[in-house]
Amino acid sequence: MIKENLEKIRTVIPQGVTLVAVSKTKPISDVQEAYDAGQRIFGENHALEMRDKHEALPKDIQWHFIGHLQTNKIKYIIPFVTLIHSIDTANLLEAVNKEAKKHDRVVDCLLQFHIAQEETKFGLDMEEARQLLDSEAFKQMQNIRICGVMGMATFTDDEDEIRKEFKHLKSIFDTLKQEYFSGQSQFKEVSMGMSDDYPIAIEEGATLIRVGSKIFGPRNYN
Numbered sequence: 560m561i562k563e564n565l566e567k568i569r570t571v572i573p574q575g576v577t578l579v580a581v582s583k584t585k586p587i588s589d590v591q592e593a594y595d596a597g598q599r600i601f602g603e604n605h606a607l608e609m610r611d612k613h614e615a616l617p618k619d620i621q622w623h624f625i626g627h628l629q630t631n632k633i634k635y636i637i638p639f640v641t642l643i644h645s646i647d648t649a650n651l652l653e654a655v656n657k658e659a660k661k662h663d664r665v666v667d668c669l670l671q672f673h674i675a676q677e678e679t680k681f682g683l684d685m686e687e688a689r690q691l692l693d694s695e696a697f698k699q700m701q702n703i704r705i706c707g708v709m710g711m712a713t714f715t716d717d718e719d720e721i722r723k724e725f726k727h728l729k730s731i732f733d734t735l736k737q738e739y740f741s742g743q744s745q746f747k748e749v750s751m752g753m754s755d756d757y758p759i760a761i762e763e764g765a766t767l768i769r770v771g772s773k774i775f776g777p778r779n780y781n
């Protein structure tokens with residue numbers, strides 16, 4: 560099933576959009592099955608789970624961290640993580656930079672923005688992002704690289720609302736590109752869209768989509 564699901568999604572993804580297969584809570588055997596079907600980019604939202612999967616699975620997998628990252632867990636993922644989607648405070652970015660320096664790495668990161676109506680979703684607003692990007696501390700950070708933005712839409716059936724939120728994230732990306740990252744080719748990613756809304760996200764300019772249950776089936780959190 561995993562293979563068929565992947566193939567179905569791949570046929571509708573245009574060039575320039577990259578699929579992150581979100582394997583959180585799923586067993587190693589499921590990740591291996593997706594790997595055997597050609598998938599190389601996986602997303603996880605718990606640091607220790609991601610570390611354990613990284614240790615058990617082929618080393619050409621690119622691991623993307625997509626969940627809320629606690630500073631005391633950064634150390635578990637910095638040696639190997641490919642992209643952190645979920646930088647939601649200046650403190651977190653600073654802590655990632657510090658840990659990356661210990662490993663002599665430059666770690667790619669996205670700034671997560673709060674675009675949904677729900678209070679519970681993490682993320683920066685534009686003012687916080689400007690403060691971060693204007694800060695002297697940010698200018699000193701040599702071991703992180705900001706590659707774009709990430710956001711999660713409201714959990715709703717209202718497609719117009721979802722589309723509006725994705726448009727908002729894309730406009731944040733465009734503004735930051737112009738004001739802070741013009742001419743910097745690494746700043747190119749808009750991470751948005753999940754199993755139920757990735758087609759809308761693609762229409763609105765996503766470059767990374769994060770799809771879990773449409774590949775691996777529903778999650779069981781018990």
Ligand SMILES: *Cc1c(COP(=O)(O)O)cnc(C)c1O
Nearest residue numbers: 581604625753754769770771772
């Ligand atoms: C779980 C998760 C996804 C994938 O969700 P699905 O609805 O299963 O596709 C995408 N992004 C983030 C940040 C997640 O936590």
